[in-house]
Amino acid sequence: MEILPERTVERLSHYRRVLSKLLEINKEYIYSHEIAKLLHITPVQVRRDLMLIGHSGTLRKGYRIRELISLIGTIIDNPEKYKVAIVGFGKLGHALLNYLTENESNLHLVALFDTNPEKIGTTNNNVICYSVDRIPEIIKRYKIDMALLTLPPQFAQLTANQLVESGVKGIINYTSSILSIEGAFLEQYDMIASLEKVAYFTKPEFYL
Amino acid sequence: MEILPERTVERLSHYRRVLSKLLEINKEYIYSHEIAKLLHITPVQVRRDLMLIGHSGTLRKGYRIRELISLIGTIIDNPEKYKVAIVGFGKLGHALLNYLTENESNLHLVALFDTNPEKIGTTNNNVICYSVDRIPEIIKRYKIDMALLTLPPQFAQLTANQLVESGVKGIINYTSSILSIEGAFLEQYDMIASLEKVAYFTKPEFYL
């Protein structure tokens, strides 16, 4: 299969989430316009995404929910779960730990890393916090695929480099420092920029 | 001035952040390629953004840092600071409170909202937590511009509606439920979708 557009992949994640809920209440088929309504997008967008992943619906009956969920799974999941680490076990790191352990998903949180001696060695929601010195060792041992950076910004680049060298293939950077990495997929989420953007668009001049 | 592209606004926030640091060490002028290098983007992108906001540099000397920072301010800031509320004062809400109060910015966190009686009435980093019942009253009284949604997903849409009716003009939704609102700018940040996207792109087939 061709490589999918980023936005499509994000929507596949959304589709799966809402479809799973519908499956629970024993709905069997769904129309593109029903999916669209749930996500506040257009039916065309839905059909196009499904076309891209090669899913065919039944004319006048719509898409078979169970089948669609399972197809999305084969595309965005791994046979084994993706292994994830959180680097920087502070306030935000805690929140993410909590979120990842209580929400069932195809992601498996395997390790935490920090520099604070009081945190190193502790077990939190069954996940051990290691010293950052052990990043190469632990990443390799558990074959960790992805890392979430929630450490102070000034250490982000250096740590990202170490992570990638140790085999990490995807990074989400929540710090405010802007990174550059080679050999791995990088996603930045800069909360301040996001807030300032929203602030800009709240200006009365361009109410939408 | 014309309405700016969303991405440009985000980058303006980045420009300002790095430029402020340079100003502190008494750098006076900067070239587009220097800015570009700091943010890992292209010099053309920088010049184009600055063109859009109508800033002129000096040929062969670059941009006057102080001037540029102040221009960015007039564009993305408010004369008074933007007033922000956090709705849902749980783990993530706490992290955000912490982040917003310790990072100096043009945003002023004014109120927290929750339903938990143990949290209502408490003061945290000088910010009071109110009952969600008082959303209309408090939003209007303090003229709150923006809200961050960090409450359980099933309440997000209803609460968003209330917020907008009370006068909020921008919302960042951190819950996993997908919202639709009219009359305000909405930004969704769905962490699971973001993680699943990164996971997808870590697949060995398309190393970049």
Place this chain on the structure above:
DNA sequence: TCTAAACTGTTATTGAAGTAACAAGTAAAA
């Protein structure tokens, strides 16, 4: 049996964002 309405699947068009190309002008060096 025939017709019309309702959906799907795909191609074509539009729009937004980023990149490239280059003209114009200035400072520094020769």
Place this chain on the structure above:
DNA sequence: TTTTACTTGTTACTTCAATAACAGTTTAGA
């Protein structure tokens, strides 16, 4: 003083994403 190298500012082009248009198929109902 003249030349050269460098940097800005702007227009043109490319790429990616979303939307529109429509052909094709099935089912229900006349």
